[in-house]
Amino acid sequence: MNAHLEQLAPQPVWRHFRTLCNTPRPSGHEAALVAVLERWADEHGLSHDRDYFGNLRIRKPASPGHERSPGVILQGHLDMVVQANADHPHDFTRDPIDTYVADGWLHARHTTLGADNGLGVAAALAVLADESLAHGPLEALFTLEEESSMGGALNLAEDWLEGQVLLNLDSEDRGQVYIGCAGGADVVVEAQFPTRPLDDDEQAWRLSLTGLVGGHSGIDIHKGRGNANRLLVRVLRALEASGTRLVDYHGGTLRNALPREAFATLALPRAEVEAVTVRLAALQDELRRELAGVDAGLTLALTPLEAHPAEALTETASHLLVNALHAAPCGVERMSVEVPGVVETSNNLGVVSLESGRFYLCALVRSLRDSATADIADRFTALFALIGARTRVENAYPGWTPNPESALLARFCRLHRQCLGSDPEVKVIHAGLECGILGGKYPHLEMVSFGPQIRGAHSPDERAEIASVEEFWLLLRALIEDLASDRAA
Structure with missing residues (x-):
């Protein structure tokens, strides 16, 4: 070949x-x-x-x-x-x-x-x-x-x-x-969150965010491209007012690639489906305007699932996880003063998953300063400790x-x-x-x-x-x- x-x-x-x-x-x-x-x-x-x-x-x-x-x-x-x-x-x-x-x-x-x-x-x-x-x-x-x-x-x-x-x-x-x-390091966060069965008035829907360009988390992170994990979590937070609960989540495949796609399964009250559909259309337009010129292909889609999942996160667990992800460091943290035009410190929310209440996140922190790498990792530890998650740092390497x-x-x-x-x-x-x-x-x-x-x-x-x-x-x-x-x- x-x-x-x-x-x-x-x-x-x-x-x-x-x-x-x-x-x-x-x-x-x-x-x-x-x-x-x-x-x-x-x-x-x-x-x-x-x-x-x-x-x-x-x-x-x-x-x-x-x-x-x-x-x-x-x-x-x-x-x-x-x-x-x-x-x-x-x-x-x-x-x-x-x-x-x-x-x-x-x-x-x-x-x-x-x-x-x-x-x-x-x-x-x-x-x-x-x-x-x-x-x-x-x-x-x-x-x-x-x-x-x-x-x-x-x-x-x-x-x-x-x-x-x-x-x-x-x-x-x-x-x-x-x-x-x-230099850099992988920051891994894991937790097991409580779940409960879907209510009679809840229906399972698949929410997808696709169409992003993606790229290299070191070379392209300063170019303003969308991170599918960051953006879909933003959408999930906006939908919380409709009473959504997370069933599962899968976004990104590699910690050093900017995530191009992310998918979540939601337990959504049937009475809120129409309002959520309208809200998603507005959010898609909003995100496309913000990403104009770099990620014009962003698409949000909501489709019903034929299979009925057994359980979703509890309301509290779903709320805490979405909030923590929304607050997590992502993107360029600081540009270098000593080397103009070069990113000094950044973080990529590379891989995020949730399955049967088990949560996993792998982010890649990069910095020209090892102290800044350690600080971002510690911020993850401090943030996710608030929701009972465990954080560890792996594969650290020097600059x-x-x-x-x-x-x-x-x-x-x-x-x-x-x-x-x-x-x-x-x-x-x-x-x-x-x-x-x-x-x-x-x-x-x-x-x-x-x-x-x-x-x-x-x-x-x-x-x-x-x-x-x-x-x-x-x-x-x-x-x-x-x-x-x-x-x-």
């Missing part, structure tokens, strides 16, 4: 990206791809090993005459975010990604594309296969579960990697180089402190001018790159992050600009060859 990728330039990168598209690789299910890459390494005479967590390393000795050049680590993550449109059945553990080209961009049909970080992985494999390239000792480090928990980087073996320079290939903007990123005086950065900027005729923008990103974690384990590493142009990551709108992949490949090869010209002291 995806044979047309072999016709794109640069062919070495797209050939490997085809392999990634054809090999399912959601977070936690990377084993099949690891096996494919290990067989490929064996076929090319390259050594490979894994650490105890399963992160994969493929090594290639220096080309003749460059044995004393600094070792270079090419780093990316194997997993991808799995998001599909609600009306498109897709099993990400079995089905390949179906790609197509339109107007100079590569897209996937109704699902995420996996260019994040598949193109970085493909470029690293293309470097390993390139016999014309002069290079020092090479290590390609492919981590696991980056999208779900940063698990691969957090559990990376220490005293394993040998290189002195790390090139992170997980950025998404042509003409830019990243030298710092936010990557920028070093504008880095020799590697200066080298990158020089080569960018030589190869592409312009200076790159030097950036700090609010999204979480693995560099902060890797730098904590290997503090001697010099690091930069760069990549091709990717838009709509973490949503079915994800796409990659084909021309930018050529620029990325040109720059990556030039940087490796330039590093090979150095000699260790």
